[in-house]
Amino acid sequence: MRSVGSTLEEFERDLISNLYYQRGTTLESASGSDGYHTLALTVRDRLIERYARTAAAHYEANPRFVYYLSAEYLLGRQLRQNLLYTDTEKLARPIAAQLGTSIEELERYDVEPGLGNGGLGRLAACLLDSMATLDIPAVGYGIRYEFGIFKQGFRDGAQVERPDDWTFYGNPWEFPAPDDRQKVGFYGATAPALDDPSGLRRQWSPGEIVRGEPSHMLVPGYGTQTVNIVRLWRARASRESFDLSRFGAGQYKEAVEDITRAENISKVLYPDDSTEQGRELRLKQQYFLVACSLRDIIRRYRLRNDGWDAFPAKVVVQLNDTHPVMAVVELMRLLVDEYRVDWDRAWSITRRTFNYTCHTLLPEALETWPVALLERLLPRHMELIYSINYFFLQEVEATFPGDGDRLRRLSIISEDGERRVRMAHLAVVASSAVNGVAELHTRLLTETTLRDFAELWPQKFHNVTNGVTPRRFVRMANPRLSELITTTTGSQRWITDLDQLDALAGKADDREFLDRWRAVKRANKVDLAALVEQSTGVVMDPDSLCDVMIKRFHEYKRQHLKLLHVITLFNRLREDPDLDVVPRTVLFGGKAAPGYHAMKLLIRLVNAVAEAVNTDPVVSRHLKVVLQPDYNVSRALVIIPAADLSEQISLAGKEASGTGNMKLALNGAVTIGTLDGANIEIRDRVGAENFFLFGLDAQQAEEQRRHHNPRAYYETDPDLRAAIDAIANGVFAKGDRTLFAPVVDAMLGRDEYLALADYRAYMECQERVERAWRDQDAWARMSVLNAARCGFFSSDRTVRDYCDLIWRVDPVRVTG
Template identity: 50%
Template sequence: MMSPDSPAAPITSTLGRMCAASTPEEAMKELILSHLVSTRARSAATATTYDWWIATSHAVRDTIYERFIATKATHKAKNVRRVYYLSLEYLMGRLFESNLLAAGLYETARSALGQLGVNFDEVRETELDMGLGNGGLGRLAACFMDSLSTMDYPALGYGIYYEFGLFKQEFVNGSQVEHPDRWRIFGDPWEVLRAEYTQRVPLYGRVENVFDDRGNYRPRWVDTKTILGVPHDVPVAGYGTNTVNLLRLWASKATDDFDLAAFNSGGYVEAVRDKSVGESISKVLYPNDKTENGKELRLVQQYFFVACSLRDIIRRHFRKPDNTWANFADKVAVQLNDTHPALAITELMRILIDEENMGRDATWEIITRTFAYTNHTLLPEALEKWGVPLFERVLPRHLQIIYEINARLMQAIEAKWPGDNEKKRVCSLIEENGQKMVRMANLAVVGSHAVNGVAELHTELLKKHLFPEFDALFPGKFQNKTNGITPRRWLLQSNPRLAALITRTLHHHRWPRELDELRGLERMADDAAFQQEFMAIKRANKVDLAAVVKAECGLEVSPDALFDVQIKRLHEYKRQHLNLLHILTLYRRLLQNPSLDVVPRVFIFAAKAAPGYDLAKNIIRAINLVGAKINQDQRLGGKLKVAFLPNYRVSLAEKIIPAADLSEQISTAGKEASGTGNMKLALNGALTIGTLDGANVEIKEEVGDDNIFIFGMTVDEVEALRARGYDPQAVYRADEELKAVVDWLGSDFFSPGEHEAFGATHHSLLGGDPFMVLADYRAYCDCQARVDAAYRDRVRWARMAILNTARVGKFSSDRTIRDYADQIWNLPRVAVEG
């Protein structure tokens, strides 16, 4: 196996100095044992696995934080330009293994723990995933932070220090049940509390009309409630470099713990009410917004997060005596990851106008030079909006500012399209169809100097369909930045067997930092010995995943079956129910013809549905109950199995992805912005079955038409069908097999006694089918037949899998970040000396 420590930067830490008198392993053992005593108050004889994890983490943290101090000193001395990444999510996963790799201490720590009689793998599994994100948005942010440090870009990420993650998922009678995700219950050895940088955040109140001594209108935001934002810092260490950037996470606290007088008089609940309300802001990721209270909490969360972050950015800027507002945009680049941080635009405007008494034009120039916005959705209904009454109650001054920005926007539109009220209606920051709503995406577009999509197709559709008026109004503002993934997490760490083979074959350790080097594997695609070793690694990974399936689902599966994998957030447009219809089709065919020759398959799902998304939760239950029936049906002879792994998270994805044979990327064309799961799976040698949607288009261009399975309607064909008037009932009636499986799903066969168990899913398909599942059904089944034929040809499949791994270097997040740095942020690299 490769030594992951090999390419890392020189060790300049406590461990490095200790190594002068002993071997690295002996030095690491001393550090671990020292932390066992000083951090955990344990001896080696009494230490638990948890104690060893904490002690080892702190030993590694010593190195990382010394590198951070060097990074901070370098950046301060050079007064660098820095990017500040604002994201409501960071799906970091576990940090133990990734920090060992980044510090160059992976093999050292493994060996040291082994010599101490401690099982490294058990220690690694002790850590809980950080509950700071939900899906692709948060995982992208985590990959970007990794790449920013690895490529020596000065950066700081801002987010919320959620006490509870999204939720811990369990299945009860096939249904999703949500439990609190108490990821911080055992503490986090990586973070540092920075109480000295606590920020005060105003909320609610009213705007008072005041004039200064020169007769100028100076509105004042008064009678506000105040919440404290307390920062917790998590280091993000670069791989093969000394740069360590920070992820700064804000925890909300009340200004006073409790009312002592009320407590002493017996009002115990009242005494701690303000404390509870204040701390609820950072309590949970994405509170359910079906209720008005839930909507209010989400809005408060977003403002709390950006207000703390902007105050911190300003504080950092003015630490340098030479820095002023005149060079603020020269030193500060702020990237808005989706619309969640868009309130930063209005908050900075409020600070500059109300607190700095700056003129409107100068303020707007600073704002538009500072901010850039990444759009992540093509679904109009997913674009964030806030009711004006709610907005006015929570942020009255910011609503005034939004109206000011809108007035400036309307003037620009009138100048370009005189008298065109329709253009004004579409572009306005205020939607007036019924209840007035604040359009956050429009605010983000107007207040940023650059707006980017996350795949070539996505960006073109943004300009063509979602924001065509803005594209015309601001020529050149829209640009593409195709997403990427970090190869350190998604190959080096998660698939060490394949990583070792790649290193041996390429004869160097450069590829985790230069993913295009994988092109060197192309010459091995037809080499029989290499094919055998490549596929043996895949099978070993499948054996490992089969053990996970057994432990989590109680289901025995064969590693020789085709592992057909769909892992992603549960949403109609991602079309897990199209996958389900194909499963039902195969099941029915096998029941009607038991001798039918099909490649044995294990269909593997993992996904969470938003707590308030009833249809998505119904699809989960349908997959689970159909799967239970199939798994128990002895007539199939084990040819079909269905496993829905609960509680999808990064650490589970790291087990699934290396074992996948087939990657399901089957969203309706024109609906998926990009995807990153498609990239992770292809990098690990899974073949994609997918539509020409999101980054699938670019994956196809890279790997070649012969090494991917494409089916279904294109974006243009989807639009044409919708324009003609799509009738799912007509498609259903015209295809006998489709009609049979849809009717079967709508019966109580899989849920005896519950005739409407899958009623929501059934009605969605026949009552409108908004994402055209039925329209693509036949093409999907035919494409799956091509998959079946290809898998039988083991030489052909191996060649295709190898070429997928070899040709997806473009999808490294290092490339994506380099494009952002060069084309949006104007951000130079800054090397940190060891």
């Protein structure tokens, strides 16, 4: 085997070799894209050796593996990460310069794989990173969507979605593994298995067979030799699908019909954030993912193990939300129908194998599928669900005899209206452990959404507060801050032991240190200003307060509350040009699901308000408003290090956790937020005096909802009224009073997320922010303490919690 070296000469030799033999070109004729691919391949070579050693160590140890099943991964760009993890930037940089280019230049060709929507997909990527870093044997499974999350642009301020053709130029980070392809069935019919007296085993003859072809991307650990993988499935038609005779007869469209239908399964990521979309294709995607992945898990298990008794000891499957929950039914089908394991044993194996993470509290985000659809698409699975439910309800009946209401509430099948399968119920019934993603979320889950289950099986429920990887979100995002942390703490240990940040707290009163801290922030703001100007034309003052709200556009997250604040500032400045306000840049970033009309209209309004603010000669001296287009992981890495103020203003009780809040705090932004999700834990750690708290808490919000009268707030609060009137009167629509009328109606009608109830508290809190900002030393101190005390929010800690509470896996060290 050719071995890669670690010297400059060896790196250069490999680069040239990859340029010739992999790209098939020469130095003289290489394009920028050739340069990028060549560098990527050369860095990748360094990871492959580690991967091979990891695979060998895992084979040898035959350990318990974590299999993470997720419909989404927001991995972010790979080049800079892999340069860091292989410590080859110092080699690549001088060679690139010598060849007349630079890493920054080549990175422009590095495409972000946008295989996720938002928080849930990015969390999956952070957990993979931390598992590899902690030497946990793990494989992530997902779907290789041909088109990832859409690219967002604006036309007349309105969101336009362009397809994300992310693999158009090829993906150097990916290894196809066609030999590990799997077959997946859909539709068809079932029949009794003649030799099974119990009637529980049956035979399924699918009506359609699709192939799943995997490829994997490498998931290196930082500061260790472990390289895990994430395996992504793409749907292919089976070979017989191409109808040669039709093609010969000139029926081109018909000849490829079956191919198209099959390959559509992995065509697009549903750009739909936490609202259920009752589409057959989406259910097909979900089953496709789990059917392929389970077969692959069994293949891997069987490399070193026989029989089924050891299965739960060697395999732990974590279900990332309900999207992959059909996996539990599929494992039952494989065990009972195909491997002839008897029902009770199969069920015991299944229950000990799976665990489920819930990421929401919104009832509309809890997936359910119509029984009729399942009966058609996955007839055998529907039968199995009936049986699982039957035995489960017997168990409930034994614990709570005669409680018919409870049976109805707990049943996997909901009978109100159209019969539907409740995927969260199926997940809880079939899992050993169920977890929420922040303390409040877990508590509310057990008190509300999953209360009956928590009463039945209290020991099943755990909290695992989310975390974020310090590698990508501090070390890579913020090299300046990283340098300062390293010199202050005396080593780079903080990158894998984030509690080391604690040492910064001791410097919070050191003037010289605070000056350096501020200089880092300012330089990052200059970088952000360059991005903002280049993408929007807006000139941002790096000395203004950088106030950011970056996240998916969703009503519960309340971008409209932030906008009411902006409009209030606009109104006040127009009324009194000499008003003494602190200069501020408000930066929004985020996409709205293409079918989410209310949020698309709000995006349009944000852009319209930005236009009005930025072009007003008086207002724009104090205030700028930007909606950064196409917010994604790469843009997050520029925005987060520059933020002074982190907006986490969801209605309390609605945001399961949030992870953007953690990233911003770790980079020295001070949070203005409600008592929601992980905000509570952030505040507990950084201290109430270093956090701008406002608004109703979850319980007050519940009460408020019962008698909420938005009009009363509108009528009694002149600032609020002026802000809403400005929208209603067409101030941001060239006098057109109809365009944004639905926004006004939503606020004055139901005000579903109580923005009007929290408005006054939010305005007053923003005034506290202004006062605090005027004392720049005090602000810098708050900023330092936020970073210093947020080490807890490393995803390394999250993974350790999963290991201790749920997975019970041991690391396997890979030697160098």
